[in-house]
Amino acid sequence: MNFKELASTYKTPLYIYDLDYMSAQYKELKEAFKGRKSIMAYAIKSNSNLSVIKHFAELGSGADCVSIGEVRRAFLAGIPSYKIIFSGVGKSDDEIREAIQKDILYINVESEAELGRVELIAKELNSVCRISIRVNPNIDPLTHPYISTGLHDNKFGVEIDAAKRMYIRANNSEYLDPVGIHFHIGSQLTELEPIYESAAIVADMVRSLQSIKIELKFFDVGGGLGVKYNNETTIKPYDYAQAIFSTLKGLDLTIICEPGRFLTANAGYFLTKVLYEKQNGSKRFVVVDGAMNDLLRPSLYKAYHKIEPITESKSELSQADVVGPVCESGDFFAKECMLPTLEHNDLLVVHSAGAYGFGMGSNYNTRGRSAEVALKGGKAKLIRRREEFEDLIALEKEFLE
Ligand SMILES: Cc1ncc(COP(=O)(O)O)c(C=O)c1O
Numbered sequence: 001m002n003f004k005e006l007a008s009t010y011k012t013p014l015y016i017y018d019l020d021y022m023s024a025q026y027k028e029l030k031e032a033f034k035g036r037k038s039i040m041a042y043a044i045k046s047n048s049n050l051s052v053i054k055h056f057a058e059l060g061s062g063a064d065c066v067s068i069g070e071v072r073r074a075f076l077a078g079i080p081s082y083k084i085i086f087s088g089v090g091k092s093d094d095e096i097r098e099a100i101q102k103d104i105l106y107i108n109v110e111s112e113a114e115l116g117r118v119e120l121i122a123k124e125l126n127s128v129c130r131i132s133i134r135v136n137p138n139i140d141p142l143t144h145p146y147i148s149t150g151l152h153d154n155k156f157g158v159e160i161d162a163a164k165r166m167y168i169r170a171n172n173s174e175y176l177d178p179v180g181i182h183f184h185i186g187s188q189l190t191e192l193e194p195i196y197e198s199a200a201i202v203a204d205m206v207r208s209l210q211s212i213k214i215e216l217k218f219f220d221v222g223g224g225l226g227v228k229y230n231n232e233t234t235i236k237p238y239d240y241a242q243a244i245f246s247t248l249k250g251l252d253l254t255i256i257c258e259p260g261r262f263l264t265a266n267a268g269y270f271l272t273k274v275l276y277e278k279q280n281g282s283k284r285f286v287v288v289d290g291a292m293n294d295l296l297r298p299s300l301y302k303a304y305h306k307i308e309p310i311t312e313s314k315s316e317l318s319q320a321d322v323v324g325p326v327c328e329s330g331d332f333f334a335k336e337c338m339l340p341t342l343e344h345n346d347l348l349v350v351h352s353a354g355a356y357g358f359g360m361g362s363n364y365n366t367r368g369r370s371a372e373v374a375l376k377g378g379k380a381k382l383i384r385r386r387e388e389f390e391d392l393i394a395l396e397k398e399f400l401e
């Protein structure tokens with residue numbers, strides 16, 4: 001990849017996404033589920049640029065959404081309504097209403113109280129809403145605590161007993177059609193066992209519902225497949241699919257998988273430019289033009305992202321913290337990273353930045369968010385322009401007296 005040329009054409013900081021890599025990841029995962037009916041529902045939250053979603057739409061993907069905004073993005077990008085799923089613990093009445101009116105595949109319900117709202121709104125609309133229920137299997141996914149979602153300590157989903165009550169209620173309602181069951185125990189999962197255990201619990205639940213004549217069609221295994229940021233061992237898609245198949249013996253359900261990070265993380269690069277080198281006592285800092293408002297993961301989770309310098313410098317390597325201009329000591333991309341002496345305008349490539357990168361960005365410190373560029377067949381294309389000062393103040397300006 002010619003990062004120098006990309007930086008000179010589009011300036012920095014810059015997000016770059018390799019769409020061909022995303023296609024290869026998509027195809028590998030889809031292929032792993034061969035032999036069973038399956039839908040890949042791309043988790044839009046991992047990278048919600050419309051051109052990225054459109055790319056997955058063209059590959060035949062559905063969409064997993066967590067807000068009505070994401071549902072609207074899915075429609076805009078050409079994902080068919082019958083492949084769109086809407087999850088999340090706090091859907092508002094307006095969001096539920098619009099999802100029902102848009103006739104998406106199903107609303108994934110995450111509490112008994114929410115089931116009541118969905119039923120009421122479907123009744124008001126004189127409609128029948130397809131639903132699934134998100135089961136919280138209380139299994140430790142063995143990942144970072146901030147991205148664990150499958151324990152009773154986490155806000156997501158409902159416990160088995162509550163789910164059963166909800167299915168019975170939904171099955172008896174004129175306005176609800178229970179079609180699916182769902183679990184998603186966390187993100188960046190690198191151990192297969194918790195996924196297998198969760199799938200087994202949920203498959204047993206499907207069987208117990210069958211015994212009371214509630215027949216589901218969709219077995220939604222969520223997302224969560226981890227990727228290599230550093231030297232993690234990851235789960236192979238084939239093993240993942242086989243583990244799920246092994247829990248489904250005797251059940252003829254369409255599998256829905258909601259990959260996010262697996263498809264996008266290692267397709268993305270964040271390109272930033274060196275502004276200054278500085279030394280505070282024995283501490284060396286490399287100050288760059290990107291910051292935590294562009295890529296929050298290192299600050300929020302102490303997440304590791306490989307940093308690759310692009311420089312003519314042949315100097316010895318020494319430890320440095322790579323930091324941005326934001327007014328927070330937590331604004332860093334790497335700590336104690338081995339780097340040569342860098343010059344003004346040298347580039348640093350932050351790897352694995354395609355998932356939960358741009359989307360978790362903000363305008364903190366009145367910084368415009370970076371531009372985004374997509375690469376396909378070796379060709380680069382701008383897919384979001386850089387935010388300018390005028391964009392940042394647009395919603396406030398009219399109120400200035
Ligand atoms: C319901 C649901 N599905 C899918 C995903 C995508 O997760 P990941 O990016 O780890 O594949 C998430 C995010 O954690 C989620 O909450």
Ligand SMILES: N[C@@H](CCCC[NH3+])C(=O)O
Pocket residue numbers: 045147187188297355356360
């Ligand atoms: N934002 C997280 C992933 C959250 C997944 C959504 N529940 C990350 O960057 O790793």
